Amino acid sequence: MARQTGRSDLPAAPNPASPQDIRNVVLVGPGGAGKTALFEALVAARVPAQRLSTNGHVRTSTLTAASFDSNGTTLNLLDTPGYPDFVGELRAGLRAADAAIFVVSGADEIDRPVSLLWRECAAVGMPRAVVVTHLDQPRADFGTTVETCQRTFGDARATHWPVLEGGELTSVVGLITGSDDDLSTDEHQDARHALIESVIEESEDATLLDRYLEGESIEPAAILEDLRTAIIRGTFFPILPVSPMTGAGVDELLSLIEQAFPDPTVHPLPAITSPAGAAITDVRCDPEAPLVAEVVRTTTDAYVGRLSLVRVFSGTLSVDDTVHVSGHMGDFVGREVSGHPSHDDDERVGPLAAPFLDSHRPRGAAIAGDLVLVSKLTRAETSDTLSSLDRRAVVAPWILPEPQLPVAIRAVTKSDEDKLASALQRLVAEDVTVRMEHASETDQVVLWTMGQAHVDDLISQLSERYGVSVQAEPYRTALRETFIRKVAVQGRHVKQSGGHGQYAVCQIEIEPLPRGSGFEFVDKVVGGSVPRQFIPSVEKGARAQLEKGLLTGHPVVDVRVTLVDGKAHSVDSSDVAFQTAAALALKEAANETTVALLEPIDKVDITIADEYLGAVMADLRGRRGQVVGTEPAEESGWTVVHAEVPASELSRYAIDLRSVSHGTGSFVREPVRHDLIPPDKAKELLKA
Numbered sequence: 001m002a003r004q005t006g007r008s009d010l011p012a013a014p015n016p017a018s019p020q021d022i023r024n025v026v027l028v029g030p031g032g033a034g035k036t037a038l039f040e041a042l043v044a045a046r047v048p049a050q051r052l053s054t055n056g057h058v059r060t061s062t063l064t065a066a067s068f069d070s071n072g073t074t075l076n077l078l079d080t081p082g083y084p085d086f087v088g089e090l091r092a093g094l095r096a097a098d099a100a101i102f103v104v105s106g107a108d109e110i111d112r113p114v115s116l117l118w119r120e121c122a123a124v125g126m127p128r129a130v131v132v133t134h135l136d137q138p139r140a141d142f143g144t145t146v147e148t149c150q151r152t153f154g155d156a157r158a159t160h161w162p163v164l165e166g167g168e169l170t171s172v173v174g175l176i177t178g179s180d181d182d183l184s185t186d187e188h189q190d191a192r193h194a195l196i197e198s199v200i201e202e203s204e205d206a207t208l209l210d211r212y213l214e215g216e217s218i219e220p221a222a223i224l225e226d227l228r229t230a231i232i233r234g235t236f237f238p239i240l241p242v243s244p245m246t247g248a249g250v251d252e253l254l255s256l257i258e259q260a261f262p263d264p265t266v267h268p269l270p271a272i273t274s275p276a277g278a279a280i281t282d283v284r285c286d287p288e289a290p291l292v293a294e295v296v297r298t299t300t301d302a303y304v305g306r307l308s309l310v311r312v313f314s315g316t317l318s319v320d321d322t323v324h325v326s327g328h329m330g331d332f333v334g335r336e337v338s339g340h341p342s343h344d345d346d347e348r349v350g351p352l353a354a355p356f357l358d359s360h361r362p363r364g365a366a367i368a369g370d371l372v373l374v375s376k377l378t379r380a381e382t383s384d385t386l387s388s389l390d391r392r393a394v395v396a397p398w399i400l401p402e403p404q405l406p407v408a409i410r411a412v413t414k415s416d417e418d419k420l421a422s423a424l425q426r427l428v429a430e431d432v433t434v435r436m437e438h439a440s441e442t443d444q445v446v447l448w449t450m451g452q453a454h455v456d457d458l459i460s461q462l463s464e465r466y467g468v469s470v471q472a473e474p475y476r477t478a479l480r481e482t483f484i485r486k487v488a489v490q491g492r493h494v495k496q497s498g499g500h501g502q503y504a505v506c507q508i509e510i511e512p513l514p515r516g517s518g519f520e521f522v523d524k525v526v527g528g529s530v531p532r533q534f535i536p537s538v539e540k541g542a543r544a545q546l547e548k549g550l551l552t553g554h555p556v557v558d559v560r561v562t563l564v565d566g567k568a569h570s571v572d573s574s575d576v577a578f579q580t581a582a583a584l585a586l587k588e589a590a591n592e593t594t595v596a597l598l599e600p601i602d603k604v605d606i607t608i609a610d611e612y613l614g615a616v617m618a619d620l621r622g623r624r625g626q627v628v629g630t631e632p633a634e635e636s637g638w639t640v641v642h643a644e645v646p647a648s649e650l651s652r653y654a655i656d657l658r659s660v661s662h663g664t665g666s667f668v669r670e671p672v673r674h675d676l677i678p679p680d681k682a683k684e685l686l687k688a
Contacts, residue, residue, distance in 0.1 A: 009049040010047065010050075010356060010359065010361060011047065013362065013363045014067060014354065015363070016370060018287070019286075019287070019367065021074055021263070022370055023070075023074070023075050023099070024076045024078075024097045024311075024369070025076070025078065025098070025099050025257055026077075026093040026096065026097035027077070027078065027080060027100075027103055028093070028094070028102055028117060029103035029104055029114060030082045030104070030105075030108075030111055030114055031081070031082030031083045032082065033082060033103045033104055033133060034134060034244060035082060035103045036060055036079055037244035038101075038131060038244045039064065039077060040244065042077060043068060043077065045250050046069065046070045046254065047068050060081045060082075061081050061085075061453070061457045062081065062089055063079070063080055063081075063090075063092050063309075064079040065077070065079075065096075065356075065371060066356050066357055067355055067356060067371060068356065070257070071254075071258055074370070076097075076355075076371040078093040078097055079093075084663060085450045085457075086453070086454065086457075087400060087401065088400060088431055088432050088433035088450075090117075092297045092309075092382070094121070094126070095296050096309070096311045096371055097126075098126070098264055098267035099126060099127040099128065099257075100121050100127070100128045101129050101130075101131055101253075102117075102129070102131070102153075103133060104130060104132055104133070104145065105132075105133055105134040105137075106137070106141065106145045106241070107135075107138075107140040110148055110152050112609060112662065112663060113664065115153075116664070125267075125268060127232055127233070127261060128234065129231070129237060129261075130156055130237060130238070130240070131249075131253065132145050132146075132149075132239060132240070132242070133244065135243065136243065138167075143187060146191070149239055154237070155198055157198050157199075157236070158191050158195065158238075158241075159175055159195060160172040160241060160252055161178075161188055161241070162241035162249075168243075169241060169243035169246055169249070170246060170248055171249075172240065172242075172249040175191055175192040176220050176223050176224060176227070177224075178192075196223055197209065197213075199223055199227045199230060200218065200226055202226055202229060202236055204226075208222075227260065228259060228260040231260045231261065238256060238260075240252060263369065264285045264370075265284075265369065269314075270395050270396050272292060272313075272395050272396070275393075280391075280393055283313065283393070284314060284368075285313065285314060286315075286368055287315065288316075290315050290388040290391045291315030291316065291321075291386065292385065292387050293312040293314075293317055293387070294383070294384070294385055295310055295374075295380050295381065296311050297309040297382060298381055300465060304375050305375065305376050306376055306377060306378065308377045309373055310371070311370075311371055312367065312368055313368065314368050315388065316368065317349060317365065317372065318349065318365040318366075319350070319351060319364055321349045322347070322348050322389060323346070323349055323388070324386070324389050324392045325344070325346070325377070325379045325385070326344050326387065326392060326393065326394045327340060327344075327383070327385070328342050329383055329397050329432070332396060332397055332399065333399065338435045339381070339425065339429040339435075340381055340432065347377060347379045347380065349374060350374060350376035351374075352372050352374055352375075353372070354372065355371065355372075360373055382429065382430055382432050383397040383432055397432075401433075401450075402448075403433055403435050403454075404448070404650075404654040404667065405651075405652070406475045406651060407446070407455045408472065408475045409445055409446075409470040410444075410470060410473060411469070411470055416470065420445070423466035423468045424462075426466070427458060433449070433450050433454070434447055434448065434458060435447070435448040439476075439478065441478040442476040442477075444475070451654055451658070452655055455472065475651050477600055477647045477648045477651070478554070478600065479554040479599055479685070480554055480597070480598040480674045481552060481554050481556040481590075481596070482512060482556060482559060482596060483512045483556070483594055484594065484676075485593075486510065487509070488510075488564075489510070489585050489586075490505065490506070490508075490588070491505070491506050491507075491508065491585025491588065492505045492581060492584065493581040493584055496572070500571060500572055502576070502577040502580070504566070504568065504573055504577035505581060506563055506565075506585060507563075507585075508538075508542070508564065508582065508585050508586075508589075509561075509562040509564055510559055510561055510562075510586070510594075511562075512559060513559060514558065515673055515675070516673060518557060518558065519560075521538075521542065521543075521560075521561050522560060522561070522562040523535050523562075524562055524563060524564045525563055525565060525566065529566050530563065530565070530566035530567075530568060531573070533575075534568060534573060534575065534578040537575045537577075537578035537582075538563050538579070538582045539582075541578060541579030541581065542582045542583070542586060544583065545582065545583035545586045546559070550586060550589075550590035550595055551592070551597075551686065552685065552686065554597070557598070557674065566578075566581075592686060596682060597676070597682045598674035598675060599647065599675060599677045600646070600647040600648075600671055600674055601645070601671070602644070602647045602650060602669040602670060602672065603669060603670050603671075603672045604641075604642075604650070604669045605642055605669070606657070606665060606667040607639075607667070608640075608661055609637060612662065612664065613641070615660045615661070616660055616665065617641070619657075620643050623646070623649035623650070623653075624646055624649055624678075625643045625644065625645035625646075625649065626643060626644045627641060628643060628644060629641075647671070650669065
C-alpha cells in the first residue's frame with residue numbers, strides 16, 4: 001500500500017467537508033482487461049504530477065488505493081487484482097467502495113467469474129458501470145461487446161460511442177449530448193434511441209416515455225438527470241469505451257463518477273451489532289454520529305510499520321482518539337479463525353494519511369464515508385471494527401470462500417526457522433484468505449491458500465518483507481492404521497541387571513472394530529495372574545503404542561485390546577514393565593497380514609455450471625471419488641454435486657477444478673471418516 005513517507009510533487013491530501021463530497025469507487029474485472037492501466041490513467045488525469053506507467057501488463061496481487069481531488073469531489077479510487085487467487089483483496093475493495101466499475105476487454109468474451117461477481121454486487125445493490133478497453137485490437141468490436149454486456153448484465157447500455165482512427169481509439173462521443181454529425185450512422189442512432197428509452201423508463205415522470213415515443217423532443221438535461229438517478233439506484237448500468245493509453249474516454253468516465261455515482265450516504269451500510277450480538281440499527285453516515293469504522297486491509301510498511309486501510313462508516317476518526325477495537329470474525333463463520341481470535345481492546349489512534357499508490361499524505365481526521373490509512377494500530381487486524389468507547393460496535397465482516405489449496409512449507413536454515421513463526425502470524429493476520437495449520441501427525445507447517453498464485457505470493461512476501469526463506473514440500477495427509485483380523489499374542493518383558501529387575505508378561509487379543517469406534521480395552525484376567533494394580537498399566541502401554549503406530553508410524557484406530565492372561569513377579573514387576581510388555585505384544589502382532597492402512601475421506605460439495613457437470617463427474621471418478629447425489633443449485637443453470645473423495649486426491653483440487661470448470665466451479669469439504677486404502681496404494685506406502 002504505502003512505501004514512501006510522501007512526495008513533494010503531490011498536492012495536499014483532499015479534505016472533504018461532508019460525505020456528499022466523497023466518491024468511493026472500485027475497479028474490478030478479469031486479469032488482463034486493463035484495470036491497472038485504467039486506474040493509472042484516471043489518477044493521472046486529475047493529478048498532473050502522476051505519470052502513466054510504461055511497464056505494460058503486470059499482474060497485481062494487492063489492493064491499491066488513491067485518494068485525490070476530482071473537480072471538487074474527493075475520489076477514493078481502488079484497483080483490485082483480477083486473478084481469482086486474490087479474492088481477499090477484491091472483497092476488501094468491494095467493502096470499501098460504494099460503486100463498482102467493471103473493466104472488460106472489447107476483444108474477449110466476458111467470462112463466467114465476472115458474471116458471478118456482477119450478481120454478487122447486484123445482491124447488495126451496488127451501483128455499477130462497465131468500461132470497455134482494448135478496442136484497438138484487431139478482433140475488438142464495441143457494438144458486439146455492448147450486446148454481450150446486455151445479455152450478461154441486464155439493463156446495460158452504451159452512453160458513449162468510440163471514435164476510431166487508424167485502428168486507435170482517439171475519442172468518444174456522448175449518445176445523449178453528441179451532435180447529429182457525430183452520431184451519423186444507423187448504429188449510432190439505434191444505440192441512442194435504445195439508451196434514451198432505457199433511461200426514461202427509470203424516470204419518475206410516468207408520461208415521459210409515451211411523450212418520447214410519440215415523437216416529442218426531450219431535453220438532454222432531463223434525460224441526464226434521469227440517467228444519474230438510475231445509476232445511483234443500481235437499476236441502470238452505463239457502458240463506456242475507454243483507452244487508458246490515448247486518454248480517450250477518461251474525462252467522460254471521471255465526469256460520470258463525479259456526477260452520477262452515489263456518495264456514501266446513499267450506499268447501504270453493512271450489518272452492525274454490539275460485541276454481545278445485539279443489532280444496532282441507527283448507524284448513519286454522519287460525521288457527528290458515534291464512530292463506526294472497519295479495517296479493510298492491513299499491511300506492514302518498511303518506513304512506518306503497520307498500516308491499516310480503514311473505511312469510516314459513521315462519525316469522525318481523528319489522530320490521538322482512543323477507540324474501541326472489536327474482532328469477532330469467528331462468531332460469524334462459526335469457528336475460530338486462524339490469526340483472528342475474538343478480542344475487545346481499547347487503542348489510541350496513530351497518524352492518519354490519505355492513501356496514494358506508493359505514497360501517502362498526512363491528514364488530521366477522516367469523516368464518515370471516507371477512506372484513510374492509520375499507522376501503528378497494534379491491536380486491530382483486517383476486518384476488525386473501530387468504534388466509540390461509549391457505543392462499542394462490530395461490523396459484520398465480509399465472508400470469503402474457504403482456502404482449499406494446502407501447501408506445506410519448511411524453513412531453509414535455522415535462522416529462517418527462528419523467524420518463521422512470527423512472520424506467518426503477521427501474514428495470516430493481514431490476509432483473511434490464508435489459514436495456517438501445524439499438522440503434528442505429519443510434522444508439517446501447512447498454509448491453506450486460494451491457489452498457486454496465492455502460494456507464490458505468500459512465499460515471496462516471506463522472503464522480501466521478513467527475510468525468511470522457505471521451501472514448499474508435498475502436503476501429506478494424516479493416515480491411520482488398523483487391525484483387519486483378530487490375533488492373539490504374548491508380550492514378554494524380562495530383564496535382570498543387578499538389583500531389582502523388570503518382569504512382566506501379558507497375553508492379549510487384538511480384534512478390529514467398526515470404523516469410528518476408536519479404542520476399547522477389556523480385562524478378562526482371572527485368578528490374579530496379573531495383579532489388579534498392573535492392569536491399568538497394560539492399558540496405558542497399549543494406548544501409548546497405538547498412538548505411535550505399528551508399521552508406518554501412524555496412529556492405530558478402531559481396535560479392541562483384551563487382556564486375557566499374564567505373569568508377574570513379586571519383586572521385579574512394575575508399572576513400567578507392564579506398559580513395555582503391552583507395547584511389545586502389539587508390535588509382535590503387527591505385520592502386513594494383520595494391519596492395514598486407512599486414509600481420510602472428505603465429504604465434498606461442488607457447485608458447478610451445468611455445462612461442465614460431465615467433466616467434473618469424470619474427474620471425480622479419476623480421483624477415486626464416489627458421487628452420492630446431485631441437486632439443483634439456488635441459481636438456475638447450476639448444480640451441486642455431493643461426493644466422498646479421499647483427502648489425498650484433493651490436495652490440488654482447487655487448481656484442477658478451476659481448470660475443468662473454466663474458473664467457474666467452487667467447492668467446500670469436511671472430513672467424514674477413514675477408509676481402507678486400496679491394496680496397491682497401501683503396498684507403495686508400506687514399502688516407503
